[in-house]
Amino acid sequence: MDSYDLVIRGGTCATPNGIAPADVGIKYGRIQAIGPLGHAKAAAVFEAKGLHVLPGVIDSQVHFREPGNEHKEDLESGSRAAVLGGVTAVFEMPNTHPPTTSRAAIDDKLARAANRMHCDYAFYVGATPANVGALSLLERLPGVCGVKAFLGSSTGTLLLDHEDAILAALKGGTRRLAVHSEDEARLRERRNLAARGDVRTHPVWRDVEAARASTERVLRLARKAGRRLHVLHVTTAEELPLLMDARDLATVETTPQHLTLAAPDCYERLGTYAQMNPPIREPHHRDALWKAVREGLVDVIGSDHAPHARAEKEKIYPDTPSGMPGVQTLVTVLLDHVHAGRLTLERFVDLTSTAASRIFGIAGKGRIAVGYDADFTVVDLNARRRIENAWIASKCAWTPFDGMETTGWPVATIIRGQTIMRDGTMVAAASGRPLRFVETLSST
Numbered sequence: 237m238d239s240y241d242l243v244i245r246g247g248t249c250a251t252p253n254g255i256a257p258a259d260v261g262i263k264y265g266r267i268q269a270i271g272p273l274g275h276a277k278a279a280a281v282f283e284a285k286g287l288h289v290l291p292g293v294i295d296s297q298v299h300f301r302e303p304g305n306e307h308k309e310d311l312e313s314g315s316r317a318a319v320l321g322g323v324t325a326v327f328e329m330p331n332t333h334p335p336t337t338s339r340a341a342i343d344d345k346l347a348r349a350a351n352r353m354h355c356d357y358a359f360y361v362g363a364t365p366a367n368v369g370a371l372s373l374l375e376r377l378p379g380v381c382g383v384k385a386f387l388g389s390s391t392g393t394l395l396l397d398h399e400d401a402i403l404a405a406l407k408g409g410t411r412r413l414a415v416h417s418e419d420e421a422r423l424r425e426r427r428n429l430a431a432r433g434d435v436r437t438h439p440v441w442r443d444v445e446a447a448r449a450s451t452e453r454v455l456r457l458a459r460k461a462g463r464r465l466h467v468l469h470v471t472t473a474e475e476l477p478l479l480m481d482a483r484d485l486a487t488v489e490t491t492p493q494h495l496t497l498a499a500p501d502c503y504e505r506l507g508t509y510a511q512m513n514p515p516i517r518e519p520h521h522r523d524a525l526w527k528a529v530r531e532g533l534v535d536v537i538g539s540d541h542a543p544h545a546r547a548e549k550e551k552i553y554p555d556t557p558s559g560m561p562g563v564q565t566l567v568t569v570l571l572d573h574v575h576a577g578r579l580t581l582e583r584f585v586d587l588t589s590t591a592a593s594r595i596f597g598i599a600g601k602g603r604i605a606v607g608y609d610a611d612f613t614v615v616d617l618n619a620r621r622r623i624e625n626a627w628i629a630s631k632c633a634w635t636p637f638d639g640m641e642t643t644g645w646p647v648a649t650i651i652r653g654q655t656i657m658r659d660g661t662m663v664a665a666a667s668g669r670p671l672r673f674v675e676t677l678s679s680t
């Protein structure tokens with residue numbers, strides 16, 4: 237008889253065949269069998285009756301602040317928040333201090349992550365005018381998911397705004413290049429429109445045209461260079477037709493907060509806690525993003541987890557930093573949209589796991605299939621609870637969703653066959669590992 241290290245028994249499982257009852261047998265951290273395994277020998281059994289067993293959620297945009305701003309977050313606390321929220325792997329952003337722009341900085345992050353991160357991880361390399369010549373080497377280092385370019389400045393010092401430099405970055409590499417798309421020249425011109433003490437002017441300063449013009453330009457340059465793009469946190473209705481005309485070239489991300497919150501309500505309710513870049517905008521942009529999700533134009537949902545301390549957020553706008561945490565609330569906020577009928581569970585699985593794997597070529601993750609890593613986000617679609625600041629493990633200890641009741645909660649986070657979170661409690665020591673990518677397997 238077959239024997240397994242772990243059998244997840246009695247759950248409803250999201251496999252490439254659809255969502256249906258199935259047991260999953262796991263051995264050596266990989267999925268070994270899918271089907272009725274009621275009589276199989278198992279060293280451990282996870283009773284999943286009444287639960288849904290989904291491919292491990294991959295959050296492909298988080299800022300964990302280490303090194304340099306560990307008072308906001310660090311790799312340990314950020315990844316603890318991730319697994320408490322049902323996330324099994326993250327891509328971490330390069331706008332740390334110092335920024336992740338060199339081999340030494342990547343090595344440093346990998347050394348800090350070892351034995352401290354609770355989920356699996358990869359790091360982005362930041363593009364700067366000074367390192368464009370080195371990007372083709374840097375993007376292929378082990379543990380690296382790709383290059384990120386800030387086309388408009390946001391938190392931190394990273395910026396790549398001149399056309400020549402953007403084109404050089406696009407030509408200097410082959411993996412999918414991720415961009416923060418806001419036009420720096422326009423942001424500078426309009427800076428005076430950010431009215432002191434009035435965060436409602438944030439989307440006036442960083443307006444629709446700043447996003448549209450930047451996305452138009454970077455798509456044009458990417459086409460010229462023949463380079464694949466990933467446009468992070470798209471926020472405007474106006475960018476969507478441009479992206480629709482570039483499906484061969486560009487993939488699209490949006491965030492739970494841009495799908496859930498809207499101006500002016502979010503600014504009136506949350507003040508500068510709702511301030512982020514690119515901004516939360518009026519309801520018609522949110523509606524357009526939902527349409528883009530339904531029609532398949534949005535490929536991926538990432539949280540853009542960007543924690544800042546309360547004391548920083550409580551300064552006077554625009555001295556306040558942009559960004560909000562989200563890695564811990566990503567799953568429940570999106571499952572609540574599933575519950576409300578705005579998203580199917582199949583679409584949730586693709587947007588939060590399979591698509592990241594497909595787009596970035598993550599080796600052995602993103603689906604429940606034999607031979608794949610045994611990463612699971614186990615959820616209770618009927619659990620109803622209130623999101624509360626007290627639950628947030630992130631060092632910032634707040635969430636823009638405080639007080640919101642959601643239906644659909646993660647109940648376990650399983651990574652490579654090991655249960656890391658169960659019923660809201662951490663149950664294993666930190667054992668996250670670097671992700672591997674099909675385009676750079678030889679370097680891992």
Ligand code: DOR
Pocket residue numbers: 299331390391416511512513514542543557558559560
């Ligand atoms: O709001 C944001 N915060 N947008 C970004 O692009 C960066 C992020 C951060 O790191 O705080």
